[in-house]
Amino acid sequence: MSVINWIINNVLTQAGIIIGLIAMLGLILQKKGLGAVVIGTFKTILGFYVLSAGSAVLVTTLTYFGVMFQAAFHTTGIVPSIEAVNGYATNNLGLGGQIALAFLGIFIVNILLARFTPWKYIFLTGQALLWMSTMTVVFGHAAGLRGAWLILAASLVGGFFCVAMPALAQPIVRRITGNDAIALGHFCTIGYMVEAGVAWLVRKRNVDKQPSTEDLKLPRSLEFLQDTYMSLAVVMIPLFLVVAAVAGPEPVAEDVGTMNYMMYAFLQSIQFVVGVYVLMAGVRLLLGEIVPAFRGISMKLVPDSKPALDCPVLFPYAPNAVVIGFITTTIGTLIAMVALPAVGFAVIVPGMLTNFFAGGTAGIFGNTVGGRRGAIIGGVVHGLFITLLPALLVTTFMNLGFPNLSATDVDTITAGLLFAYIVRPIMNAL
Amino acid sequence: MTRPLDICFICGAGLGSSLACQMEAEEVLAAAGIRANLGHEAISGIPGVRADIIVSAENFKPTIEKYELDPDIAFVFLKNIVDKTEIAAKLLPVVQEKEAQA
Numbered sequence: 001m002s003v004i005n006w007i008i009n010n011v012l013t014q015a016g017i018i019i020g021l022i023a024m025l026g027l028i029l030q031k032k033g034l035g036a037v038v039i040g041t042f043k044t045i046l047g048f049y050v051l052s053a054g055s056a057v058l059v060t061t062l063t064y065f066g067v068m069f070q071a072a073f074h075t076t077g078i079v080p081s082i083e084a085v086n087g088y089a090t091n092n093l094g095l096g097g098q099i100a101l102a103f104l105g106i107f108i109v110n111i112l113l114a115r116f117t118p119w120k121y122i123f124l125t126g127q128a129l130l131w132m133s134t135m136t137v138v139f140g141h142a143a144g145l146r147g148a149w150l151i152l153a154a155s156l157v158g159g160f161f162c163v164a165m166p167a168l169a170q171p172i173v174r175r176i177t178g179n180d181a182i183a184l185g186h187f188c189t190i191g192y193m194v195e196a197g198v199a200w201l202v203r204k205r206n207v208d209k210q211p212s213t214e215d216l217k218l219p220r221s222l223e224f225l226q227d228t229y230m231s232l233a234v235v236m237i238p239l240f241l242v243v244a245a246v247a248g249p250e251p252v253a254e255d256v257g258t259m260n261y262m263m264y265a266f267l268q269s270i271q272f273v274v275g276v277y278v279l280m281a282g283v284r285l286l287l288g289e290i291v292p293a294f295r296g297i298s299m300k301l302v303p304d305s306k307p308a309l310d311c312p313v314l315f316p317y318a319p320n321a322v323v324i325g326f327i328t329t330t331i332g333t334l335i336a337m338v339a340l341p342a343v344g345f346a347v348i349v350p351g352m353l354t355n356f357f358a359g360g361t362a363g364i365f366g367n368t369v370g371g372r373r374g375a376i377i378g379g380v381v382h383g384l385f386i387t388l389l390p391a392l393l394v395t396t397f398m399n400l401g402f403p404n405l406s407a408t409d410v411d412t413i414t415a416g417l418l419f420a421y422i423v424r425p426i427m428n429a430l
Numbered sequence: 431m432t433r434p435l436d437i438c439f440i441c442g443a444g445l446g447s448s449l450a451c452q453m454e455a456e457e458v459l460a461a462a463g464i465r466a467n468l469g470h471e472a473i474s475g476i477p478g479v480r481a482d483i484i485v486s487a488e489n490f491k492p493t494i495e496k497y498e499l500d501p502d503i504a505f506v507f508l509k510n511i512v513d514k515t516e517i518a519a520k521l522l523p524v525v526q527e528k529e530a531q532a
Contacts, residue, residue, distance in 0.1 A: 125446050182512055223492050228443040229474045280443055280472065287445070288470075292453050309512060310446020312487070316509050319489035356442075 015096025016048035019286065022104050026293025040289035047285025054279025055087025059403075061271040064252065065240065066404040068265070069349070072247035075341060080351040080390040080406035083279050086134045088402060095137055102133035102154040107294055109159025114302045122298040123162035125185040125310040126287035128409070132158045132187055135412040139419035142400050144427035153423065157415050165189040165411055166308035172196055175368050176317050185308025187411035188358035188386070192365045195382040199366040199374025210371025213320040213363070222323050228280075228356060231326070233273050235352045240269035276353065311361040318364045324375050325363015325382075330355045332383015336391075339384075345391040350383075354408035358386060389413045396420050434465040435528055437521075438481035440490060441511075444472030451485060451511040458518045464525055482528050485521060487511050504528060 011017055023044035027037045062079050069077030090096035106129055114120050123129060136154035145153050166173075166183035169192060173184050184192075203210055225231045244265030249256070256264045298305060315322050333350035341347050359379065366378035390406040393413055397405055407413055437455070441448035448470035459466055471479055473490060476497055485506045486494060494505065504524045510516055 124450065126449075127445055177510065182510075220492065226442055226490060226493050227473050229472070277474075280445060284444055284449075284470070284472075287449065291449055292456075295453060307450070307512070309450045312441050312443075312447035313450060313510075313512060315442075315447075316487040316489045316511065322489070 013094065013097045015090055015100040016045045016052075018097055018100035019048050019103070019290070020045035022100065023289045023293065026290060026297065030293055030296045043285050044289050047282045047287070049282070051279050051282030051286060052087060052090060054275050054277070054282055055083055056091070056275075057271060057278060058275030059084050059087055061268050061275060062405075063403065064255075064268050065243065065272075065349075067251050068240075068243045068247045069347070071251035072243050073347070075347050076404065077243075077347040077349050078390070078394055078404050078406050079349045080354075080393075080408045082131045082134065082407040082409060082412065083276070085138065085397075085402070085405050085407050086131065088405060089134055089138050093138070093141070095141060098141070098151055098154075099130075099133050099137045101151045102137050102158065103129055105151050105155025106133055106136075106158035106162060109155045110162040111298055111301055113159055113163045114298070114305050117163065119163035119167045120302060120305045121163050121166035121183050121185070121308045122295070122302065122305045123166065123185045123308045124291055124295055125187075125308070126291045126294075127283050128185065128187045128310070128412075129158070129162070130283070130286075131407070131409055132161060132412050132415060135407060135416040136419065138400070139396075139416040140423065142396070143419045143424035145423070153419075157418060161187065161411055161415055162308070166306075168193060169365075172365055172368055173314070176314055176364055180306070182313060183306045183308040184311060184314065184361070186311040186357070186361065187409040188311075188354065188361065189411055190414060191358055191382055191386050191410045192362050194385045195362040195374075195378040196365045196369045198381045199368075199370025199378040201370075202373050202377045203370035204373065210367075210369075210374065212318075213324050213367045213372050213375050214318055216320055216372070218320050218323055225323055225326060225356070226319075228353070229273055229277055231356050232276060232352050233269075235330070235350070236272050237266065237269045239349070240265045240272070311357055314361060314364050318367055321363040321367040321375050322360035323363075324372075325361070325366065325379050326356050326359045328376050328379025329359025329362060329383040329386070332380040332385075333387045334383075335380070336384045336387035340387065340391050345388075346394045348387045348390050348394070348406065350387070351390070351408040354386065355383070358409070359383070386410055389417075392417065434467050435483060435525060436467045436469070436481040437483045437485060437525075438479050439468065439470040440473050440476060440479075440484060440486040440494065441470070442473055442490075444470055444475065447487070447511055451487075451508070451517075454512050454514055455485065455517050455521060458514055458521065459525070462518075462522055462525075464522075464529075466525070483521070483524055485511075485517075 249261035366375040
């Protein structure tokens with residue numbers, strides 16, 4: 001027994017090690033050589049801890065931002081960031097091991113569903129799987145589930161979303177790409193369908209073809225927005241500076257020391273981008289081995305499956321729609337930031353990463369269904385929608401004692417709310 | 431035996447679509463019997479990328495061309511970054527040309 005206890009206490013609580021073991025299993029199943037297995041396993045473990053380091057940086061700067069925002073506007077401003085939620089769940093709640101196991105469980109459930117149902121999608125966007133396992137585990141845990149039951153419930157819910165979401169989006173993805181070869185695997189799909197629905201309502205009637213965003217000439221100066229980190233910086237730096245200017249030097253005087261508080265705010269906003277950059281580098285290392293292994297395994301088990309891939313796969317089909325989608329979604333999230341508190345919600349600061357990726361993809365959906373009008377009006381509504389859901393989450397997170405956190409990707413939020421509103425009452429009743 | 435080529439796949443954050451493209455290309459190259467080192471990276475990291483060939487989506491073309499990169503690097507831009515036929519049609523000729531130079 002003591003051996004098993006030692007393993008449970010020292011190995012199964014270490015998320016990085018579990019993720020490493022999952023990668024190792026995948027590499028062995030693919031019959032890679034000993035060298036490749038060792039290197040791949042180590043890279044995956046390294047990636048996990050780089051990700052944690054990035055999360056820590058991100059949480060620090062978000063905490064600073066929270067303090068400043070509170071001082072400036074006397075209300076809580078929350079920057080929704082699933083990465084920070086993951087970091088907090090791993091570092092402060094000790095759920096890292098469960099999240100890693102749910103990650104594997106979701107993949108297994110996904111394969112089973114693809115094998116035995118008509119939804120033949122294999123979800124291959126690794127970071128989205130990680131965020132989904134984070135949300136389902138955190139909320140399953142909050143609902144009172146523990147141990148194997150927690151991992152099972154998280155895997156079932158997450159696995160269901162892995163096939164249901166690509167299936168939901170496929171009719172429109174087919175229109176975008178012109179074939180059925182690939183599917184969209186990105187957990188913001190409900191938001192895309194909201195935008196597509198709005199675009200359908202506002203589309204031009206009595207025309208064969210909607211006027212497309214792709215016939216517009218956008219100024220070349222907007223091209224830098226394609227660079228994720230630059231588009232983050234362009235919004236976050238002014239945001240931090242404005243908040244600091246309103247808050248004044250007092251709130252963080254102790255931390256700042258002799259430095260000018262505006263300079264400090266500028267450096268903190270840079271730190272925010274640093275956090276995201278480091279985190280992404282970690283995710284890249286972490287997934288570089290696991291995703292190809294997942295793909296190899298799933299192709300063997302479900303030969304007629306379609307890969308559900310990350311949203312930028314669609315970007316080359318409508319680059320203008322991506323830029324328009326990003327801008328209109330950001331406008332929508334800014335409107336929601338100001339408007340939601342009026343109806344009693346917390347202030348949700350736009351989550352720029354999601355605005356770019358989800359907004360850009362939603363823009364393609366809007367353009368495909370309702371042309372320029374669909375992309376623009378649908379984009380603003382999409383921005384409102386993806387701010388409303390995190391606002392609903394905040395109260396739940398506050399109850400869990402999460403410091404100023406919320407998440408962004410609407411499908412993962414929906415999964416989390418399922419636990420909060422359906423599983424939790426059942427657990428309480430038992 | 432010449433050294434294997436280094437091929438780098440680029441997307442906005444260097445996470446999802448570049449990896450998807452890399453996995454497809456890996457199969458295309460394996461089918462053609464070509465050995466190469468593949469990696470993926472975010473577009474911000476491009477100035478530091480040392481590769482023989484950079485593969486990316488067409489929407490990144492203007493941004494990538496702004497950087498003054500090593501003139502020896504060959505570029506391949508794809509419309510559908512996970513379409514094996516397109517990858518084979520655009521990447522293989524460039525790879526063969528590079529291997530002929532080596």
